[in-house]
Amino acid sequence: MxxxxxxxERLADQIRGEVAIVIAEDLRDPRIGFTTVxxxxxxxxxxxxxxxxSVLGDAAAQQQTLQGLVSAAGYVRYAVTHRLRLRRxxxxxxxxDHGPEEGIRxxxxxxxxxxxxxxx
Numbered sequence: 001m002x003x004x005x006x007x008x009e010r011l012a013d014q015i016r017g018e019v020a021i022v023i024a025e026d027l028r029d030p031r032i033g034f035t036t037v038x039x040x041x042x043x044x045x046x047x048x049x050x051x052x053x054s055v056l057g058d059a060a061a062q063q064q065t066l067q068g069l070v071s072a073a074g075y076v077r078y079a080v081t082h083r084l085r086l087r088r089x090x091x092x093x094x095x096x097d098h099g100p101e102e103g104i105r106x107x108x109x110x111x112x113x114x115x116x117x118x119x120x
Contacts, residue, residue: 004044012042012049015090018080019051023069026079031068033061038097042090049090052097062096069094 020037034056041050053069055062069076073092081089 008042008044008046011046011084012040014084015042015049015080016040016051018083019076019092022076022079022083026075027068027072029068029072031064032072033057033065035065035069038099046088046090049092051092051094052099053094054097054099066094066096 016037016039019040023032023035023037036054037051038054039052041052043049051069053066055065057065073094077089077092080086080092
C-alpha cells in the first residue's frame with residue numbers, strides 16, 4: 001500500500017507540470033525569461049509549495065524573472081488549482097534552483113582537471 005508521502009510526491013509532480021505550462025503559455029510578463037520548473041516541494045498539509053526554477057541567463061536576468069514569477073504567483077496558483085481541480089490551492093513560493101548551474105560548473109572543473117592531467 002502506498003502512503004500519503006506517495007500522494008504528496010505525485011501531486012507535487014502534477015503541480016510542477018502545470019506551473020511549467022502556465023509559465024510557458026499564459027504569462028506575458030516581459031521580465032520572465034526562459035524558465036524551467038525543476039521541482040516542487042509540497043508541505044505535508046498541502047498548504048505550501050516551493051517551486052524551484054532554473055532560469056537561463058546571468059544573475060540580473062534570473063532576479064528579474066524571479067520578480068516576474070513572484071508577482072504572477074496569485075494567477076499561477078489560481079490557474080493550477082483550476083486545471084488540477086484542487087479544493088484548496090497551495091501557496092506558491094518561487095525559488096531559484098542553482099542545482100543545474102552548479103552541475104555545469106562542476107563538470108567544467110572536472111573537465112579542466114582532466115585536461116590538465118593529460119598535459120603532464
